[in-house]
Each structure stands twice: as structure tokens, then as C-alpha cells.
Amino acid sequence: MLSVVIRRLIVAVPLMGVISFIVFMLSSLAGGSVGQAILGPTASAESVAALNAKLGADRPVLVQYVDWLRHAITGDLGLSVVSGVPVADTIASRIPVTMSLAVGALLLVIILGVTSGAIAAIRGGITGRLAEVLAVLGRGLPSFWLALIAVLVFGVNLAWLPVSGYVPFADSPSGWIQSLILPVVVLGVSEIALVAVVTRAEMLSAMRSDYVRSLRANGYPWKRIVFKHVAKNAAGPVLTMVSLVFVSLIGGTILMEQIFGMPGLGTLMVSATTKHDLQVIQGLAVFYTAMVVVVFLLTDIASGYLNAKARAR
Template structure:
């Protein structure tokens, strides 16, 4: 397991450097960001002074290495517009986006695994219903689901707020109510994917020779199911991790619909005004989250399936 961990950490480090280097190169191709900072009426002397102040008159490679050194030390720079630390700005928004993505992942995993396992065991109408729901979940965009939820449960029924986010420490009940519709919109499509993958994985394990042998020996149903689920778990864990990564992207879109001040709105506003340090900070945090989730899933799969440790 230690060997697997070391390989994954080395790969994660290389990937992080490559992604940040490519992102830094792409941000250097945008039009002069000092025009956004100073405004269209700025004089050439003011623009030149601001470019020197921001380090934009230096070569791209030198700027990237300087930024990378600071990032390794935990300093992601300062916003060009607010003057606030990028670390503090992201830290204030990150819990909101993580709340959406983590709760949506938990909901989709619980419902999808339960539904998929039941469909694989019982088959019949439940299996056909799963296939229909899966097709519908893949076809319907999350943005459309979010709008329907707002119309039905906020405008007409007035059960949940249409916009905004309430911090957990401020009001736990209000926090839960503010997350119901966004989490449902994000998790709706993922439930179908997790259920379909779980159904296929469990059905494949049920068809194995050793399962038939255990059945013929009269092994109790709950014990047999535990063996089946353990062997089907790696496939289910993989799809759940992929769905979590997808739900991070979905959260960025849903935050716009529900006016939630998370990383999505921060990334959108920063990109529109070319606030490069904040954009890079959001990219770094997003990549770190994805790498951490993938590493955790790899370790879990390695624990469940010893053969995966040698891959």
C-alpha cells in the first residue's frame, strides 16, 4: 500500500505542475489585464507602470517560476482588484462549494448504490425502471432541472429559498433548507450514473462461478450479499469519484442559478475581469481536490482489491 501511495503522490505532483503551467501560459495570452484594472481611460504611462508593478513586463517563464515558488510555500498571491489575499478569498468560498459537492455525492452514492444493487438482484420491472431513469438522467441537463426546482418548490410551493446560502454556524436549519434545491439539481443526473454502474457491477459479480458455489452451499443471503458488494465496490467507487469531480463542475454552474457565493461565482467574476491570481488559485484548489479524491479512491480500491496495488 505504501508503494501505491508513493507512486500516486509522485504522479499527482507532476500533474499539478503541468496543469498550472498550461493554465499560466493560457492566462498570459489574454488581452492586457491592466486595462481591466485601470480602466479604458488609463494613459500609456499608467499602463506601463501597472504592468511593471504586476510583473507583466517579465518573461512568462520567470513569472511562472516565481508564482510556483510562492504557491509551494502556500502563498497564491494577491487579487489585482480587491488587494485581498487569494488564499483568504478562496478559503471563504471553498466551504460553500464543497458543501454542495460533498452532500450531492453522498446523496447520489446512497440512492444510486441502493437502487442499482436492488435492480441487479431483483431484476424485472425494477431493472427496466432503472434503465429508463438512467436514460432520462443522462439526457436532462442539470441547469434545466435547477430551473424546474426553483419554479416548483420556491415560486409555487414556497418550501425552499430560491437563492442564497446560509452558513451552517449561523443557522443549521436555514443552511439545510438553502442546500436542498442546489444539491438536488446537482445530484439528479449523478444518481442515474451511479445506479447504472452499480447495477452492472453487482450483476457481473452475481454471475461469477464462486457466487453460484456459495449459493449452492446454502450461505446466508446477507453474508453472500456482503461478499458480492465487496467485489463490486471498486467499480462503484470509481464512478462515484468521477461523479464527484463532475459535481464540482456542476456546482460552479448551479451556484450561478441560485446566486450562491461559492468558487463558481468567484471563478466567473475573476475570469471576466482578468484577475489572473484568483483564477490560478481556483485552478490550483480545484486540481488539488480532484487529486485528493482520486488518491483516496485508489487507496480504497487497493485495500478492497490487492491486485490493484500492483497496477
């Protein structure tokens, strides 16, 4: 198990380097410049060129990347060329918003997805078919459409919930919950259906195995078989799917933050891209890559505890 963790960490370093390089190159190919973004479209070419020179944005792209990488290795992600604030501080201030959305949606997905999938597998019949139909509907409905409908119905017409903004937990726990309900539900709807289908399929596969049939033939209580054996054997693939869902949810927060006007990392990414703020874009690329590495590392560790053979490796 330790070797798996070490391999993950060894791969993470070059992976983050490659992704940061690709992001930097692609960002530099976008039209416009940071000087133009700051001064506006009416600024003269001379003033734009002067500002780009002052900010170092007129240097060759590879030189800029090497300079960024040299500082990033020491943990210094630089300063935002637009705001002048350290990139690390800017990202840290936005993390609670994005993680509140992603983790809240993940909990919703786990609770409803795993529960409904398990019920569909155990009961079968019309319950199982209903889970499949809901899964198709959940995956087929666009998230942006669901978000707009939710805003219109629950925010505008019924006025039950706020339709924009984010309330920090420290300021008001109840306000924090209310500001998250709509985006969290919309973000998790399609993933709930996916996890339900995977849970149902894996539990059905386990229930049809020979060892389960032998346990039932020997008179073992059905509930004990389900919770001790079937659920344990289905947990590995479901856990892997949940980790993939969490990565997808992190990406999905970008759209939700835009629709619901929440100041998270997604909003920061859009703003930095619009303003050609390469330092912030690079910092976000490193953060998102690190998040994916951590999620998969934790998944490997959890899978090891569920699977004795994985621990032995």
C-alpha cells in the same frame, strides 16, 4: 499499498506544475488586461498601461509565471491583484460553499444511486428496466434546465425553498440546509442515475459468477451471499465510479453557484477570469488539481482495503 500512495504523490508534483503552466499561458492569451478590467472600458490607454506596470502585468508571461512559481513552491500563492487579499485566504473563505454542494450531492448520489442500483440488480425484471430508463433520462436532461425548473417550481411558485444565496452552518443550521437543497438535488440527479446503472451492472456480474452459484448450491443464505460476497466484489468498480462522479460534481458546482447565486469557488473562478486576476486563477487551478489528486489517492487506499491483491502490491 504504500508504493501506490508514494507513486501518486510523486506524480502529483509535476502534474500540478504542468497544469499551472498551461492555465497561466491560456489565461494570458485571453483578450484585455487586469488594468482594463479594474479601471473599466472608458479608461484611457495611458492609465491602463500605468496600472498594468504597477501591478507587474506588463512583464513577459514567462517571467510572471516563474515569479509566481517561485513563491508558490514556498506555499505563498500571492495576492489578488484586484482585491489585494491573499489568494489563499480568498480561496479558503469560499471552500465551505463549494464543498457543501459537492459533498452533499455526493452523499445523495451514494445513497440513492447505490440503493436503487442494488435493488434493481436483486429484483430484476421491470425494476431493473425502470432503473435503466431513469438513468437515460437523468443523463439526458441538462443541469441548467433542471435548475431553472426547480427554481421556478419550488422557489417562485410554491415558495418552499430559497432560490439564491448561501447561509453558513454556523449562522443557521436549518438555513444552511434549506439553501443547499435545490442545488444539491439538481447537481446530483444525473449522477444518481449513472451510479445506479454501474451498481446494477456490477452486482449482476457478481451474481452470475461461478462462486456465487456454488454458494447458492451449497445452501448459503441468499442475503448473506449478497451482502458479504456480491456487494464486496461490486464495491471496487462502484467506488471508482463514485470517485469520478465526485470530481465531476466539483466541476458542476461552478454552474450551480452561478444559477443559485452562491459565493463559492466557481463564482470566484468566473469573477477572476473576467477581471484577468491571474493570481486567483492560478490558486484555483492548484486547488482543483490537488482535490483531484486527493480524491484518487483516497480511492486507491479504499480499493486496497477491499482488494487483498491491491494491498499486497
